Amino acid sequence: MDFSLSDEHQMILDSADKIATKFNREYMLEHSKEKTFPQEMWDEMGDQGFLGISCPSEYGGAGMGVTALSLLQERLAEHGVAPLYFVVNQGIAIPVIGKHGTEEQKERWLPDMAIGTSRCCFAITEPNAGTNTFKMKSLAKADGDDFILNGSKLFISAVNHVNKMLVVARTESYSDHDTRKKGLTLFVIDVDTPGLTYDQMDTKLAGTAGQFFVYFNNVRIPKENVLGEVGKGLNVLFDSLNPERIIVASGAVGSGRYVIKRAVEYANERIIFDRPISAYQGLQHPLAEAKALLETASLMTRKAAWAQDAGENAGEFANIAKFTAAEANFKAADAAMQVHGGYGFTESMDMLDHFIGARLGKIAPINREMNLNFIGEHILGMPKSY
């Protein structure tokens, strides 16, 4: 066992600190307000080589793994500036294309993604499917050399800030099969493909990226845009689950540290009776407890990333990491809210959005119940409960 960071990993953290100094929380808030793309920060990250961090080096990337990405996200979140795009674009799209794409696809898509001029969102969730991916209804029917896609998605982040979309759809309808697990196919499509439209949802979430409804109305997709094999999208998807959970966990850990730091600063300065309010155990202990839980969750996140990078099954670690990081971040945000009193509910204090974001972490990208089901079944060996 060795808990120290390699020089390379330490450098990532140091660079993240620098980037966050230049493009700080205030910068993000400006872009968050109108949901505009943080182009200057993105460019800076591209200049530092971070956008291709998870891209194989033969296509212009750094060829680093989930650990590197995860450390970057954790540290940016610690400054309150972690970009959501990283989770899907660097965390999912680039790696799955790198692994499942044909040589032609990799050459076509990756180099632009590695420098950030191309970005990809991820369209999977459907209204009546929720966590049950198999029930999705979006259907891509073969039509000559193309597929014709019809259906709709929702809660798709950042559609208006990207040019590519990784779409999951059925290529055989749900009822055609005795096993529900077949018939899912992945496509990489251009967001401006005719027939693809989208509407911003009225989610009340901070961040520069909005959430969208996406509609597919006879969207024609050439077969060379199929990622992996037709009908075997599940394998590709499974490769994306753990990295997503790990990077989201990293963001949660970083966010938790950020709000605790803010709460401590505030509480150390605020004197109502004769001492800083941070001297009262009623406020100090919840912050301390959240800190303890965050730091333990951070270690599990790193272990999950380490296992993933080592090519091992990271499922156990990734699920525990996501679960504990989200719970700890929420405890941190809740404790921070309590410390701020009424001020916590003002926009200028910029605390409520962290609280809401932390609450979101309990349901996305996987809800806590499914996390616990995974642990109960796959780690502890109890029967399926749902």
Place this chain on the structure above:
Amino acid sequence: MDFSLSDEHQMILDSADKIATKFNREYMLEHSKEKTFPQEMWDEMGDQGFLGISCPSEYGGAGMGVTALSLLQERLAEHGVAPLYFVVNQGIAIPVIGKHGTEEQKERWLPDMAIGTSRCCFAITEPNAGTNTFKMKSLAKADGDDFILNGSKLFISAVNHVNKMLVVARTESYSDHDTRKKGLTLFVIDVDTPGLTYDQMDTKLAGTAGQFFVYFNNVRIPKENVLGEVGKGLNVLFDSLNPERIIVASGAVGSGRYVIKRAVEYANERIIFDRPISAYQGLQHPLAEAKALLETASLMTRKAAWAQDAGENAGEFANIAKFTAAEANFKAADAAMQVHGGYGFTESMDMLDHFIGARLGKIAPINREMNLNFIGEHILGMPKSY
């Protein structure tokens, strides 16, 4: 012991049901969006005699007590339409004027308040005083037959929707006294008095009433607007604390029931695997637990109101009621959020605002730590911890 409601109290609940059918959650949301005053609902409540519910009958009111007001608030909240104005106007301003006002003052102020053409807000909180009221700095200096008031307040609700303001200020500065408890005086002033200005705060809270900064710049107040005795405002204030906590607790109980009802409806309809998601104990049990806690908190709220109306010291009950109702309401809202998944974060689902409002209940009008301090010291006999 008798837990049944009197006919009179039952009638209040029935009327509240009717009002809420006419002026339902959607009506409130419209007014909440732009923070406009819900005049039609207010008029209807006036027509039903509810606006003077806590006003002595000789001044045009119904002469009922906190129990009546509390039941009304609880039931309106159960429909998602409880007006914040009730807490301060009917719950604090009218009763304290009724008790501490001179005959002249009561005749001057109460009749209009009882029919709703006059409304009063309550200005007490200051930036550096927080829960420590004695540290307030707003100072009203005697000047002939008047007082000249300077200072500022914040988190004052609904200033732009009322014409009167109940102000607490020091008439002797903090340092002039060996005991900090003297020197507070209450005034009732017109909101349009010269020198009084206000700015809306950027609180991110739902509801038709906004929160405001209020600035007093040489505001001249005639001595006949002093409520109670000069320098003895504390006695008046103390009379307002328990009713405020009781009515807020009632609102929390009602809100909790509302979100649980919403969550149950949603969860009973949503089928992701093969059963409604409400059939999973992971979702059902938290709702059931919140329900249990809400109903017990409701009983304590009623006991507190009963004690208050009986002229007994309701402090113990009011503090426990406020504490348990706020905690239970938050648990309810949190469980409801979880049930709604991503949809809970959309504006159209109208659930996140309840969650935020429930979170607010843990810090206002008294925070949970001060509630616990009260219980620890005054009920259990432990030493002051702050």
Place this chain on the structure above:
Amino acid sequence: MDFSLSDEHQMILDSADKIATKFNREYMLEHSKEKTFPQEMWDEMGDQGFLGISCPSEYGGAGMGVTALSLLQERLAEHGVAPLYFVVNQGIAIPVIGKHGTEEQKERWLPDMAIGTSRCCFAITEPNAGTNTFKMKSLAKADGDDFILNGSKLFISAVNHVNKMLVVARTESYSDHDTRKKGLTLFVIDVDTPGLTYDQMDTKLAGTAGQFFVYFNNVRIPKENVLGEVGKGLNVLFDSLNPERIIVASGAVGSGRYVIKRAVEYANERIIFDRPISAYQGLQHPLAEAKALLETASLMTRKAAWAQDAGENAGEFANIAKFTAAEANFKAADAAMQVHGGYGFTESMDMLDHFIGARLGKIAPINREMNLNFIGEHILGMPKSY
């Protein structure tokens, strides 16, 4: 609504105070150590008329209801001396005989029970049935004018301290029926009936009453000992559920108050740094929170008793009361343990047994999951989850 106690109810509390002064915690501990019957206390309670409190007056009792019994239990528990026998004997056996017994049975059994010379235990639980009563296997087959009972029970309290046993058994075997709810019959039998044997279980619970395995080996029961109708025992059982939950809830509330009182006394006296440890919010707040929850649970317990005595369906209230009282008592005991540090684990401090007893309250006489299931299904209208 009226939260005041009647003179009669107040008198019960006052008498309980007196009894507990004479037969105090130390008295109970002596009998608890060797599981001997607290005869002197029982006699005193008989002299005060408390043993027949729930027995109709025509059979020598006071004819009072669950409220009276519940107040008595609550107050005795507040002194740490609540007898378990009350729950089953006064809370279940006497009332169900009073309601479902024939005239002959009532004359035969009740007068002795009302003065305490006869006592009854309650034998229902079986190893593989748990909370699913219908799965019980004990079978009583008709044989002329008798039934022959075979089977076994466990977790039966106080068998060696009573002379009667209320037994639930199937008179038709489980598979004989299309609906599982039929075929249960209740019997009142003498503990010394041939074929009935028992063994003390190795439960590690404080209290004067032990828990037992009970074995029925061709136990012959005359038909006149059937309580209610053959095969319709369920109706009788249902009448016992709510009173049992209410009285257990009362005991939990009282116990919670007792441990909090003990913890406050201890913490107020113990000075480790420069203040009593009760001045630290880390210890004070959990005690205060437990107190708040206990007092709200107490109100629900009283409401349940009130509804039960009024002949209304008390199920909703009784389940919430049992759930909240057990949770609050455990929180109280846990907070009290924390305050006592290492001393809490010594026998001489007499605190650990309260903690274990409070833990037991989360699983008996109904576990918290079944409580929540009841609330979820029967109060909130969600589907059965098990």
Place this chain on the structure above:
Amino acid sequence: MDFSLSDEHQMILDSADKIATKFNREYMLEHSKEKTFPQEMWDEMGDQGFLGISCPSEYGGAGMGVTALSLLQERLAEHGVAPLYFVVNQGIAIPVIGKHGTEEQKERWLPDMAIGTSRCCFAITEPNAGTNTFKMKSLAKADGDDFILNGSKLFISAVNHVNKMLVVARTESYSDHDTRKKGLTLFVIDVDTPGLTYDQMDTKLAGTAGQFFVYFNNVRIPKENVLGEVGKGLNVLFDSLNPERIIVASGAVGSGRYVIKRAVEYANERIIFDRPISAYQGLQHPLAEAKALLETASLMTRKAAWAQDAGENAGEFANIAKFTAAEANFKAADAAMQVHGGYGFTESMDMLDHFIGARLGKIAPINREMNLNFIGEHILGMPKSY
């Protein structure tokens, strides 16, 4: 970062598995019942070289660090057989003698300790000092070449199973100093030194080792038995704190895994309605949550051990590890108790003792409040709260 175990560390785990197969839970229970020393297991551990695991190799040990010791304890606890002696003897006594002892002392004491024929307990706690070590009253006065020690200790584990005692006493009385931190001295004494007597306390804790009162009545200690410098015992003590917390955390992690394993086995087999009770989320999720928290706490424990072995300040990690491991173990034990229902309270089920032991972890060897204070002050930079 590297989360894999070295071959050496893996071997320790494998050996622990073997030892625990031979000296299993049943073996421990036999010795626990009468508090007899588990000599055969001890000998086996000696044969395997584990007793000298933390002893420098020049004195007959393996010269391994806290990581090795911690892994051993974690794994033994996973089998329900972790010996308490390890915490103090291998975790504290041997390492501090190894670090602070003179050459003569090391040669005199360590070789016997390394093979297990000599064992040492640790006497520090006093009645009125609690977590405030500085307030201790035991006083050792210089007298020629000796010190004369008077005073008393309590909660001293295993006194009757050891031959040596590491004692902390003041060599200058509390009031003699302006700074309270001076005047503490450590001694290593023989348990059979004249004037040293002890009495077993009535702690109700499982395990083979009892807790004792220890009395010093003019106990004469030669100066060559002073460990470290006179009056500077604090430095030595500080070296023991983190290892103790780490090893205790390891034990808690292992115990938590053990009770979860037991609960899963039980719940998978118990069918009350139509499924194993482990299929209900009400029971499954708490076990899964405890598992998640345990595994994250385990990582922090390993990080703390790693830092300690690397000679870095492990305080931050050790405190978080102890806190989170104790909390997680208690959650695990509580969830396991709930799963076992009434059976959990029987001696034959052997579950209640784990629950009580887990509860103990929240107050010993440092209580959760002091853990949180450490985190609040020393990690987060908030003021002292006590």
